[in-house]
Amino acid sequence: xxxxxxxxxxxxxxxSDLEALTDIYNHYVRETAITFDTVAFSxxxxxxxxxxxxxxxxxxxxxxxxxxxxxxxxxxxxRGPHEILGYATSSPFRAKPAYATSVEVxxxxxxxxxxxxxxxxxxxxxxxxxxxxxxxxAYAGIAQPNEASARLHERFGFRYVGTYREVGRKFDxxxxxxxxxxxx
Numbered sequence: 001x002x003x004x005x006x007x008x009x010x011x012x013x014x015x016s017d018l019e020a021l022t023d024i025y026n027h028y029v030r031e032t033a034i035t036f037d038t039v040a041f042s043x044x045x046x047x048x049x050x051x052x053x054x055x056x057x058x059x060x061x062x063x064x065x066x067x068x069x070x071x072x073x074x075x076x077x078x079r080g081p082h083e084i085l086g087y088a089t090s091s092p093f094r095a096k097p098a099y100a101t102s103v104e105v106x107x108x109x110x111x112x113x114x115x116x117x118x119x120x121x122x123x124x125x126x127x128x129x130x131x132x133x134x135x136x137x138a139y140a141g142i143a144q145p146n147e148a149s150a151r152l153h154e155r156f157g158f159r160y161v162g163t164y165r166e167v168g169r170k171f172d173x174x175x176x177x178x179x180x181x182x183x184x
Contacts, residue, residue: 008118010125013053013061013087020084021063022046024110033143033175034108036168053089058103058133062088062125064118085113088122090130093139101136107152119152127156127184135184143168144176158182 013021026040053061064085086109093102105126107119130138140158142149150160158180166174 007066008064008085008121010062010064010121012055013050013063015050017063017084018047018050019043021087024086024108027111028108033170036170038170058090058130058135059092060090060126060129062122064122085110085118086122088126090126101134103135103138105138105140123156130184138182138184140180141177144178153180156182
């Protein structure tokens with residue numbers, strides 16, 4: 001686990017990250033209502049998602065890694081000398097052409113990587129990468145309750161714009177999603 005942010009590097013995601021990124025996401029699919037996916041993915045099923053986030057353009061994938069050769073964990077998301085701690089994405093907000101200058105953003109961290117500033121590093125890199133793109137607004141949907149995510153988004157200038165009540169059903173209950181937006 002990183003002892004300070006100097007040990008964490010943020011870079012664009014690459015295809016060799018796919019298995020670790022899938023493992024991180026599947027944790028949230030299986031264990032939380034943070035995502036409304038209900039069935040875990042194989043890396044092959046997630047490949048189109050990864051490939052839809054190139055190194056340039058408005059749809060990005062930024063990955064946080066740490067290099068710690070002394071760590072000897074058996075967790076599936078920790079493979080190789082550069083352990084993946086999490087990722088941030090900007091994705092199409094909606095499929096219709098008029099939405100092309102809006103993106104939806106999200107951050108997913110390895111379960112043991114929270115509360116260490118990694119989400120902040122990821123969003124900082126993501127928004128720096130988007131600064132030169134033709135993007136007007138960023139949106140984030142946050143399943144409730146999730147105070148940590150709301151605080152992260154507010155630190156980056158997102159403002160609350162509304163809540164969809166009981167919009168998703170997972171784990172035999174309904175969940176609200178609060179929406180936040182940011183000018184870019």
